[in-house]
Amino acid sequence: MYTSVIGYPRIGSNRELKFLTEDYFKENITEAQLQENAKHLRDEQWKHQYASGISLIPSNDFTFYDCMLDTAVLLGATPKRYSDLGLSSLDTYFAMARGYQGKAGDVKALPMRKWFNTNYHYIVPELSEDIHFCLSGSKPFDEFLEAKAQGILTKPVLIGPLTFLKLSTYTGEKDFSALADELTNAYKELLLRFNELGAEWIQFDEPILVTDLDEKDISLLKQLYTPLLKQKRSIKLLLQTYFGDIRDCYKEVTELDFDGIGLDFIEGNENISLIAEHGFPKDKVLFAGVVCGRNIWRNHYENTLQTLAALQKAAPKLAVSTSCSLLHVPYTVEKELQLPEEIRKYLAFAMEKLKELAELEILIQDEDFTGNPLFTKNAKLHSQRPDRSDKDVQERIKLLSDKDFVRTPSLQERELLQKEVLRLPLLPTTTIGSFPQTREVKTIRSQYKKGELSFSEYQNKLQALIADCISLQEELGLDVLVHGEYERNDMVEFFGENLSGFLFTTQGWVQSYGTRCVKPPIIWGDVKRVSPITVELSKYAQSLTVKPVKGMLTGPVTILNWSFPREDISLSEIALQIALAIRDEVLDLEASGLSIIQVDEAALKEKLPLRRADWHTGYLDWAIKAFRLVHSGVKARTQIHTHMCYSEFSDILTDIDSMDADVISFEASRSSLTILNAIKSSHFQTAAGPGVYDIHSPRIPSTDEIVIAIHTLLQNIPAEKLWINPDCGLKTRGVEETVPSLRHMVEAAKQVRKEL
Structure with a gap:
């Protein structure tokens, strides 16, 4: 059984990335210093997860600004007005995120929008008929090799091609799907490179699948992935969704040749009924998002284990996963010493959620988990929650x-x-x-x-x-x-x-x-x-x-x-x-x-x-x-x-x-x-x-x-x-x-x- 983390906070336990990047903007540090310190941050987050016993640790979830922007740059989708500035690749990247005003020119930043229904904002890529998708960078491969050098085989994480297209703006006159074949070819190159580097799993994030989809969207999904999946060779591909259920495309997704499918069982209210009604392919791993990535309360093991047990009957190949990336929660409760222990014990930030994943993996494999101390301690915690009501407010x-x-x-x-x-x-x-x-x-x-x-x-x-x-x-x-x-x-x-x-x-x-x-x-x-x-x-x-x-x-x-x-x-x-x-x-x-x-x-x-x-x-x-x-x-x-x-x-x-x-x-x-x-x-x-x-x-x-x-x-x-x-x-x-x-x-x- 796997334990999987969809993504991890990248800012550092003390917001180191924020201060480093701002120092770079102020020209207080060089690009080399920024890159070296960023490497230390990545190393730290991988070690945390490895020490917690996580099987599938993400890489390429780190970013200097935003993963959608990273994906655009990786795929060569840099609008000409930014590349024409003649800046370094990193400064061109920041010009797209923040705008630029200086000797090289004056350009506004790309649009910024909310990432689905979260308070995280992403940079909106700008696509046109003049942009031709091709691999234009090495960031995902570099970070995979960084972790591998530590003895940690990570699961590279990439924004999936459908989500990338649907969340980008397109200024061309041709049909949107005209971009699909060229984009698929770029993703094929990614897979070939990761094959050469020895990756075992690759995660494609497709949260767009939990939104309203029409027949054209589902057709585009097939157009993008059918040829891509033929290219996977020895790599296992995980299609990861989050923030909801995939009711509009469950049949189509499960019929595609993915090795694993990640579903959210915290916010995806209909996912469990979709599996009950339609079944789940026995040859695929179900990545069950049962540890909440968007709130900070301790997991209720009894409820979660009931969900996992029901899922295991339909999907014998089961992985315990976070419901979404943990970038939406803080690093650790350990630093919150100003809070009394009577309150801290009810909280779980990113590091504590790693422990929950590991404990749930143990418990779901225990035939009589109700007698396990991990379970009884958790059950006692939830049965003793204090009353927090106020009579005046209620009145x-x-x-x-x-x-x-x-x-x-x-x-x-x-x-x-x-x-x-x-x-x-x-x-x-x-x-x-x-x-x-x-x-x-x-x-x-x-x-x-x-x-x-x-x-x-x-x-x-x-x-x-x-x-x-x-x-x-x-x-x-x-x-x-x-x-x-x-x-x-x-x-x-x-x-x-x-x-x-x-x-x-x-x-x-x-x-x-x-x-x-x-x-x-x-x-x-x-x-x-x-x-x-x-x-x-x-x-x-x-x-x-x-x-x-x-x-x-x-x-x-x-x-x-x-x-x-x-x-x-x-x-x-x-x-x-x-x-x-x-x-x-x-x-x-x-x-x-x-x-x-x-x-x-x-x-x-x-x-x-x-x-x-x-x-x-x-x-x-x-x-x-x-x-x-x-x-x-x-x-x-x-x-x-x-x-x-x-x-x-x-x-x-x-x-x-x-x-x-x-x-x-x-x-x-x-x-x-x-x-x-x-x-x-x-x-x-x-x-x-x-x-x-x-x-x-x-x-x-x-x-x-x-x-x-x-x-x-x-x-x-x-x-x-x-x-x-x-x-x-x-x-x-x-x-x-x-x-x-x-x-x-x-x-x-x-x-x-x-x-x-």
Whole structure:
């Protein structure tokens, strides 16, 4: 029996990769130094897995930025505008990920989107008829040989050709499938090379198979894999899926000549019934994803072993696997010594999940596992879970009625009143909320946490930062201001720290994109607000200016989706609990005199079921209700904003409209403003601020560039409903990039305003 890990965290146990890469960007280290340190990180993660007894350890799951981008470069799919820069191969790679502005030229980054329904972002490859697939690099082979030199025979992991094609953008006129034969030939070369190097298993990741597929997609699957599978020779090929079930293509997948098929039994609710109904090929290994790769609670062995036992009857060749890559969870619980043992014992991060895989392998082969100490210890743990409910919270939930989810009067009536009250110019300019988190800002927060600053000293320093931020925004000419969010380490963690029911880690970092890492809080018990969170600093900021200052809050769905949720109650109930807490804050901000309040739902689409038929059988209904509960109690004159991050929103615009916010801002610059046609055709009613420049890139947009973007926006959004803003918060950018970018944005808005 095998134990298999789909992928492992690559940032390092202390975020070493983040700091190394950023040092390289700043030219503090050479490429050779970066590469050598990256090799040490890879060696460490392989050794962890080998020491834990994992049979099939992944390689090529490491990346300097993103595996989809790695795949594009490996296959020769580098757009000409990047290769024409004449940079080194590594710097060309980073130009595709981050954009480039320098002596060699000026290019924007490739688009960035959410990886299915996770908070990880991938770089979207750009394919055209001018690109010809061929092997253009050696990264997968180099890393395989690195591990082999340590005596570890890894399982190379590659993004499968169907997922690669479906998640890329294609600008050619020929049918999309015209790329398939050439792509298959490139993958054949991969297999031939791994055959020569002595690989035993190769894993092709095809998560696209858990989404809605039509006959054309299934035909493309066969077109890609039928000739490829004939090329495998002595190598065993694993088709790995995750994040759901393969109901649309189970028959076709099991009929193809794969040696192993990986299915998710955590989120793939129908996979076990598909096997029961159709059977499973006796000559293939079933890689059963039963150790959760997306949450941090200890595995419940009794439930898992029941699943494995049922699967073993249909598939005698069985492997115990993670449900998806472990990059979505932190490294290890061992470093969380600030948490009491009574809590730590319920948690399992990546290293602990390796142990769970090994123990499950032992238990499933034990005829009487119920007497095994590994089993009895786990059973005792789960039977003694403490009660984490709060009577006050439960009572508030029970008292909710339909009217608590409806704001009156109508959007159109509110729009007229708000124009009269706020008196904003046409094309009002604003930012999304956060300003650069400089070294000074981080030092002040750190000093306060360590007790080196008293609360009053800390508040005084924050107020000085806010005063400077307000002054800068007024000097730049922005119309609606923000306080800068200097007190916030993270838009979710900050609120979690000020609500009951949350736990926090010190080293629980998870990669979001590139060098950006987040530290999701853990929802442990019922959630409620104990006291006001943002009111005093927001009120102070408003006192410094006659211009409106936005109160800045994170919405309930985003707090839920960017936390590790408890599993003993439904997600919808957790969302309502958080919504009530944020509602209290909204009403207090309004009472303190703020006329604009932004409730960010950056992650609204993140947990949207991957199949359209499942959208309104649960998630969207309760997610939108939770947002409406937050703002339904405010006055008509108070303007409610929201913000959404990197996702494709075109297919849920009607649902976004039904959130009944007054203004929504969202990412649009990296996706070339492709959402605009959908906004126009859906008769979107909410005022909108599609981002006019990309803050995830260090390049500074020119005034003319932003003027062009605004004119494009005006072709689809009426001027009286259009806001001008960057596409996300400015927290990760430097002051030297932020100030000129905002200056150009304001100048562009004024120029177009004058034209109108």
